[in-house]
Amino acid sequence: MPLVNIRLARRDIPTTASEKAALIEGITDLMHRVLSKRRESVVVIIDEVDPENWGEGGESVVAIRQRRQTNSP
Amino acid sequence: MPLVNIRLARRDIPTTASEKAALIEGITDLMHRVLSKRRESVVVIIDEVDPENWGEGGESVVAIRQRRQTNSP
Amino acid sequence: MPLVNIRLARRDIPTTASEKAALIEGITDLMHRVLSKRRESVVVIIDEVDPENWGEGGESVVAIRQRRQTNSP
Amino acid sequence: MPLVNIRLARRDIPTTASEKAALIEGITDLMHRVLSKRRESVVVIIDEVDPENWGEGGESVVAIRQRRQTNSP
Amino acid sequence: MPLVNIRLARRDIPTTASEKAALIEGITDLMHRVLSKRRESVVVIIDEVDPENWGEGGESVVAIRQRRQTNSP
Amino acid sequence: MPLVNIRLARRDIPTTASEKAALIEGITDLMHRVLSKRRESVVVIIDEVDPENWGEGGESVVAIRQRRQTNSP
Numbered sequence: 001m002p003l004v005n006i007r008l009a010r011r012d013i014p015t016t017a018s019e020k021a022a023l024i025e026g027i028t029d030l031m032h033r034v035l036s037k038r039r040e041s042v043v044v045i046i047d048e049v050d051p052e053n054w055g056e057g058g059e060s061v062v063a064i065r066q067r068r069q070t071n072s073p
Numbered sequence: 074m075p076l077v078n079i080r081l082a083r084r085d086i087p088t089t090a091s092e093k094a095a096l097i098e099g100i101t102d103l104m105h106r107v108l109s110k111r112r113e114s115v116v117v118i119i120d121e122v123d124p125e126n127w128g129e130g131g132e133s134v135v136a137i138r139q140r141r142q143t144n145s146p
Numbered sequence: 147m148p149l150v151n152i153r154l155a156r157r158d159i160p161t162t163a164s165e166k167a168a169l170i171e172g173i174t175d176l177m178h179r180v181l182s183k184r185r186e187s188v189v190v191i192i193d194e195v196d197p198e199n200w201g202e203g204g205e206s207v208v209a210i211r212q213r214r215q216t217n218s219p
Numbered sequence: 220m221p222l223v224n225i226r227l228a229r230r231d232i233p234t235t236a237s238e239k240a241a242l243i244e245g246i247t248d249l250m251h252r253v254l255s256k257r258r259e260s261v262v263v264i265i266d267e268v269d270p271e272n273w274g275e276g277g278e279s280v281v282a283i284r285q286r287r288q289t290n291s292p
Numbered sequence: 293m294p295l296v297n298i299r300l301a302r303r304d305i306p307t308t309a310s311e312k313a314a315l316i317e318g319i320t321d322l323m324h325r326v327l328s329k330r331r332e333s334v335v336v337i338i339d340e341v342d343p344e345n346w347g348e349g350g351e352s353v354v355a356i357r358q359r360r361q362t363n364s365p
Numbered sequence: 366m367p368l369v370n371i372r373l374a375r376r377d378i379p380t381t382a383s384e385k386a387a388l389i390e391g392i393t394d395l396m397h398r399v400l401s402k403r404r405e406s407v408v409v410i411i412d413e414v415d416p417e418n419w420g421e422g423g424e425s426v427v428a429i430r431q432r433r434q435t436n437s438p
Contacts, residue, residue, distance in 0.1 A: 001202060001335060002153065002154050003152070003295060003335070003337075004150065004151070004153075005150070005153075006148060006149070007149040007151075007264065008181075017133075017135070020128075021128075021136070023128075023176065023180055023181075024128030024132065024133055025128075026179075026180065027128075027176065028130065028131035030169065033172075034165055034168045034172065035161065035169075039130050039131050040129070040130035041130075042128075042129070042130065042131070043128065043129055043295070043335075044128035044129075045126060045127055045128075046126040046127075047122075048126070049266075052236055052239055053264060053265040053266070053267070054262075054263070054264055054265075055240075055242075055246075055247065055261075055262065055264075055265075056147060056259070056261070057258050057259035057260075057261065058243060058247035058248070058258050058261070059244075060236075060239060060243055062236075063240070074301070074408060075298060075299065075300050076408070077297070077298050077299075078297045079296050080294065080295040081294050092326055092327060093271055093272060093274075094274075095326045096326055096327075097274030097277060097279055098278075099322040099325075100274075101274065101277035102277070103315065103322065106318075107311055107314045107315055107318065108315075112276050112277050113275070114276075115274075115275070115276065115277070116273075116274065116275055116368070116408075117273070117274035117275075118268055118273055118368075119273075119274075120268070120272070129293060147262060153337065163417055163427070166417055166418060167424075167425055167428070169420075170420030170423060170425055171420075171423050171424075173420075174420065175423070185422050185423050186422035187422075188421070189220060189222070189419075189420065189421055191222075191372065191414055191419055191420075192420075193414075193418070195337055195339075199337060199339070200337055200338075201312075201313075201316030201320065201334075201335065201337075201338075202335055202336075203331050203332035203333075204317050204321070204331050204334070205317075206312060206313055209313070221372065221373050222371070222372040223370070223371050223372075224372075225367060225369050226367065226368040226369075227367050227400075228366070234400065241399045242395065242399055246395065249391040249392065249395065252391075253384055253388055253391065254380065254384060254388075299410065341410055344385055345385060345411040345412070346409070346411075347386075347388075347392075347393065347407075347408065347410075347411075348407070348408055348409075349404050349406075349407065350390050350393035350394070350404050350407070351386075351389065351390075352382075352385060352386055
């Protein structure tokens with residue numbers, strides 16, 4: 001029973017239900033194809049994290065996005 | 074100091090405070106009974122996951138619940 | 147930067163390096179296809195758990211596998 | 220690419236954006252100083268957990284905080 | 293399908309297979325009793341962490357255990 | 366009680382006990398300084414992941430390291 005946990009910084013445009021469904025289906029298919037796992041045994045959990053709570057390179061994703069917007073023409 | 078993390082797909086009828094308290098107490102008691110851990114050293118964290126973000130067998134829990142309702146007489 | 151964590155009960159026949167590479171590639175491709183994530187931003191971590199440490203339905207995977215072998219003709 | 224996940228019981232006075240930024244910066248600096256990791260490779264994720272969902276010593280943090288308030292003169 | 297992850301610092305005397313089986317059974321029973329979860333839907337994963345990799349109060353568990361042994365008459 | 370989990374791809378030259386102690390001390394100090402957390406309440410867990418099990422940009426860290434060695438003069 002493979003457990004797959006996806007962690008994403010929540011985007012300004014929320015991840016849609018159909019995108020989540022595509023991720024769940026895609027990962028389930030991948031476990032079946034690569035490891036011959038029974039599809040019904042695959043569990044996928046998607047965590048959407050507040051961008052203020054996600055840091056990369058010493059900055060929060062909120063700060064990174066603001067800097068990119070300021071710098072983009 | 075055992076750390077116990079419970080992950081649940083959020084139910085239509087939310088898990089109540091007293092159910093969560095019973096889970097916390099039950100797990101703390103179990104760690105004490107089985108592993109002789111000091112009760113005050115046991116940490117329990119309950120994560121409630123949006124059913125749209127939890128997939129089993131290639132479908133989200135939202136889709137699975139809808140299908141069950143449609144099929145139930 | 148999506149983080150994807152796969153948890154598997156270690157199998158009697160170990161998961162091979164090329165199967166792991168296929169999982170890493172497959173998940174990276176999926177994040178790119180479904181969420182337009184830059185491939186180099188995708189991190190995949192595979193945890194292989196001792197079957198004695200993985201329980202389903204109240205039994206360890208070791209016990210489940212032994213029962214299946216005993217019941218198979 | 221070190222991944223650092225901080226789990227906190229949500230406080231009555233919420234953790235501020237600048238406190239989170241200080242945690243992200245502090246951890247990134249620590250990974251660079253101790254393990255010579257490139258700063259841009261360090262990912263930090265902060266999970267704030269509902270105090271009803273966090274148990275210590277058999278009680279939820281909500282119950283612990285209420286008991287402390289009742290006992291404090 | 294509740295997922296329960298137990299994290300323990302590996303003890304000098306290893307946690308036995310029967311202790312792990314008792315934890316798996318106990319948690320499965322608890323999920324059934326408190327939340328009416330189907331027993332076969334409960335997944336339990338036990339992570340045993342090297343005591344050098346587990347810190348409490350600024351010290352590793354290795355250092356804490358050594359200090360306790362030195363101080364015990 | 367903050368829980369901090371550090372995940373690292375295991376390096377060719379293993380992370381030393383003193384480096385791990387410095388990480389544990391540094392994170393404990395940071396939680397105290399930034400969030401006024403009691404030092405003894407801070408738990409740090411370091412997971413060292415096999416480089417074959419860690420993927421970035423669609424490749425395992427093993428493959429990335431080999432490619433870098435081949436390309437370095």
